[in-house]
Amino acid sequence: MAGLVDARFDALWEAAAPRFGIATERSSAYLNWRYGLDPQLKYRTLAVHNERGELRSDAIYQFRDPEESLPFGATVDVMAVDPQSAHVVPASLSSHLRRLGATGVQMLYFGSPLIEEALQRCGYFRRSSDVHLMAHLHPSLQPREAELLAPVCWHMTEAEGKF
Secondary structure (H helix, E strand, O other): OOOOOOHHHHHHHHHHHHHOOEEOOOOHHHHHHHHHOOOOOOOEEEEEEOOOOOEEEEEEEEEOOOOOOOOEEEEEEEEEOOHHHHHHHHHHHHHHHHHHOOOEEEEOOEEOHHHHHHHHHOOOOOOOOOOOOOOOOOHHHHHHHHHHHOHHHEEEOHHHOOO
16 A cells, blocks of 8 residues: 655654654655555555645544454554644544444554653543663763653654554
């Protein structure tokens, strides 16, 4: 599947990237490579635009077959430029998946309060996990360890791999 996302997602990444100190690039080339070319899994996108037609937030997600006993949606990546658009995308995605018959939506996320608070306002809740993030800083960065390892600096979803 080529072309899951287009150049609008480059503009979204350029506008949103300064909010996240540590994140994998979310260019259209990367997102198409990571999600659009996967022969095993079918990913979909939900895009939120402002009144001028500019892309302000997006979610990349999967929806398991509604014939399963518990059809569930999985948000694998989300990006937003500001708190308002950060809130709109999970709310819109949850509504969309409910219309498709989803019984729930899940997302792995570690990072910025911008995204975490938006998810919580939309009814997502944090559950216990055995997943641990391990990081190693180059010695030259060790004086900034507390700053760089603070969750507010990070934006990690499944885009960084299965973590």
